[in-house]
Amino acid sequence: MSRLTIGDLAKRTGTKVETIRYYERIGLLPVPPRTEGNYRAYDNRQLGRLSFIRRARDLGFSIEQVRDLLDLADQRDRSCEAVDVIAGQHLAEIERKIADLVALRDELADVIGRCKHGAVADCRIIEALAPHGSD
Amino acid sequence: MSRLTIGDLAKRTGTKVETIRYYERIGLLPVPPRTEGNYRAYDNRQLGRLSFIRRARDLGFSIEQVRDLLDLADQRDRSCEAVDVIAGQHLAEIERKIADLVALRDELADVIGRCKHGAVADCRIIEALAPHGSD
DNA sequence: ATGGACCCTGTAGCCACTACAGGGTCAAGC
DNA sequence: GCTTGACCCTGTAGTGGCTACAGGGTCCAT
Numbered sequence: 001m002s003r004l005t006i007g008d009l010a011k012r013t014g015t016k017v018e019t020i021r022y023y024e025r026i027g028l029l030p031v032p033p034r035t036e037g038n039y040r041a042y043d044n045r046q047l048g049r050l051s052f053i054r055r056a057r058d059l060g061f062s063i064e065q066v067r068d069l070l071d072l073a074d075q076r077d078r079s080c081e082a083v084d085v086i087a088g089q090h091l092a093e094i095e096r097k098i099a100d101l102v103a104l105r106d107e108l109a110d111v112i113g114r115c116k117h118g119a120v121a122d123c124r125i126i127e128a129l130a131p132h133g134s135d
Numbered sequence: 136m137s138r139l140t141i142g143d144l145a146k147r148t149g150t151k152v153e154t155i156r157y158y159e160r161i162g163l164l165p166v167p168p169r170t171e172g173n174y175r176a177y178d179n180r181q182l183g184r185l186s187f188i189r190r191a192r193d194l195g196f197s198i199e200q201v202r203d204l205l206d207l208a209d210q211r212d213r214s215c216e217a218v219d220v221i222a223g224q225h226l227a228e229i230e231r232k233i234a235d236l237v238a239l240r241d242e243l244a245d246v247i248g249r250c251k252h253g254a255v256a257d258c259r260i261i262e263a264l265a266p267h268g269s270d
Numbered sequence: 271a272t273g274g275a276c277c278c279t280g281t282a283g284c285c286a287c288t289a290c291a292g293g294g295t296c297a298a299g300c
Numbered sequence: 301g302c303t304t305g306a307c308c309c310t311g312t313a314g315t316g317g318c319t320a321c322a323g324g325g326t327c328c329a330t
Contacts, residue, residue, distance in 0.1 A: 007276065017277085018319060026317090037326050039277055052265045059246075059264075060239055063317070073261045080250065080258035087247050087260050094240045101233045104195055108229065111194075112222050115215065123215035125222050126208045129194075130187045142307065152308085153288060161286090172295050174308055198286070 003035075004042040013050045020050065028053060028067060061090055138170075139177040148185045155185065163188060163202060196225055 010017045023029040029049060032040045052073070056066045065086055072083050114124035145152045158164040164184060167175045187208070191201045200221055207218050249259035 005277075016319075019317085021279095022318060035326095037277080039326075048265060055264045057317090059243055069261070069264065072255060073258075073265070076254065076256035078255050080253065080255045080260065083255065083258050083260050084247065084250055084252065087243065087250075091240065091243050091247060094236055094243065098233060098236045098240060101229055101236065105226065105229045105233060108194055108222065108226050112219065112226060115219055115222075117219065118215065119211065120207060120213050120215045120218065121211035123208075123218050125215065125218050126204070129190045129204065130183060130208070140308075151288075154286085156309095157287060170295095172308080174295075192286090 002044065004044075004047060006040045006042070009042050009047060009050055012047060013054050015050060015054055023050070023053065026063065028063065028070070059090075060094060061086075065090060137179065139179075139182060141175045141177070144177050144182060144185055147182060148189050150185060150189055158185070158188065161198065163198065163205070194225075195229060196221075200225060 004012075006017050006020055009015070009020055020029065024031060029046060032042050032046060035041050049070070052070065053066055056069055057063075061069065068086055069083065072078070072080070072086075111125050111128040114128070116122065116124065120126060139147075141152050141155055144150070144155055155164065159166060164181060167177050167181060170176050184205070187205065188201055191204055192198075196204065203221055204218065207213070207215070207221075246260050246263040249263070251257065251259065255261060
C-alpha cells in the first residue's frame with residue numbers, strides 16, 4: 001500500500017491540489033492521516049475515491065449528487081435503484097439544457113442571419129436586442 | 136416622459152429589483168437621479184437599456200459581451216462588423232456547448248443503459264464511475 | 271548548507287446574481 | 301392624523317465549484 005502525497009493524487013487523477021483540499025474541506029474526501037512533517041498521506045482507496053469523484057464531475061453530476069452516489073456506492077448490498085434515479089434525473093437535466101441551448105442557437109443564428117453588415121444604426125442584431133424601438 | 140420606480144422597471148422587464156441595483160453597481164446601467172425620498176427615478180431610456188440587457192442576457196451573452204454590445208449600439212454610425220463578431224463568437228461558443236452536452240448525454244445514457252437494476256455491488260453505473268475496479 | 275520542488279493554512283476572488291437584515295418612504299384607508 | 305402594508309434604501313453575505321494567491325514549512329539532492 002503506497003504512500004501518496006497530495007501531488008501524486010493530483011497528477012494521477014488530473015485534479016489540482018487545491019481542488020483536492022477543497023474536496024476534503026467540504027467532506028467529499030475523508031481527512032487523511034498526516035506524516036511527521038504534516039503532509040497528507042493518501043493510499044489507493046483515496047485514489048479510487050477521487051477518481052470516482054472526477055469521473056462523476058466530468059459527467060456533469062453536481063457535488064451533492066456525487067456525495068449521494070458515493071454514499072450509495074458504499075452500500076454494496078442495496079438495490080441500485082437510487083443510483084438509477086440520480087443518474088436518470090441528471091440525464092433529464094442534460095436533455096433539458098440541450099433543448100434550451102438548441103433553441104438559443106436557432107434564435108441567435110436567426111438574429112445574426114438578418115444582419116446586413118451596414119452601419120450600427122441599421123444593425124438587425126442590435127435591433128433584435130432592443131425590440132421596442134430606440135425612442 | 137414617465138417617472139419609473141425601480142419596481143416599475145423590474146415589472147416591465149421581468150428583472151428582480153436587486154438585479155437592477157446590481158447592474159447599476161457594475162456600471163451596466165447609469166446611476167439614475169433620485170427623488171426627494173431618495174428613490175431611484177428612471178425614464179423610458181433606462182427601460183429600453185434594461186430591456187436590451189435582459190434580452191442579450193437571455194440570449195446567453197455574458198455581462199462583458201453585453202457591455203460591449205451596449206457601447207457599440209451607442210455608436211450608431213459605425214459599421215456593425217464588431218457587433219457581428221461578438222454575436223458570431225457567442226454562437227460558436229453555444230455550438231460548442233451543445234456538442235459537449237450531446238457527447239455527455241450519449242455517454243451517460245450508455246452508462247444508464249447498462250444498469251441491470253440489481254444490487255449496488257453489480258451496478259454498472261457505479262462501475263462506470265470507478266473504472267479501476269474496486270480495490 | 272543551499273536551492274528548488276513540493277507541502278501547509280487561510281483568505282479572497284471568479285460569475286451573475288440572490289437573499290437577507292435593518293432601516294426609511296409613501297399612499298390608502300380608517 | 302395615524303396606522304398599515306407595500307414599496308424603497310444600503311450594505312453584506314451567500315450560492316457552486318473551484319482557483320489563486322500570500323506567507324510560511326518540509327524534504328531531498330547536491
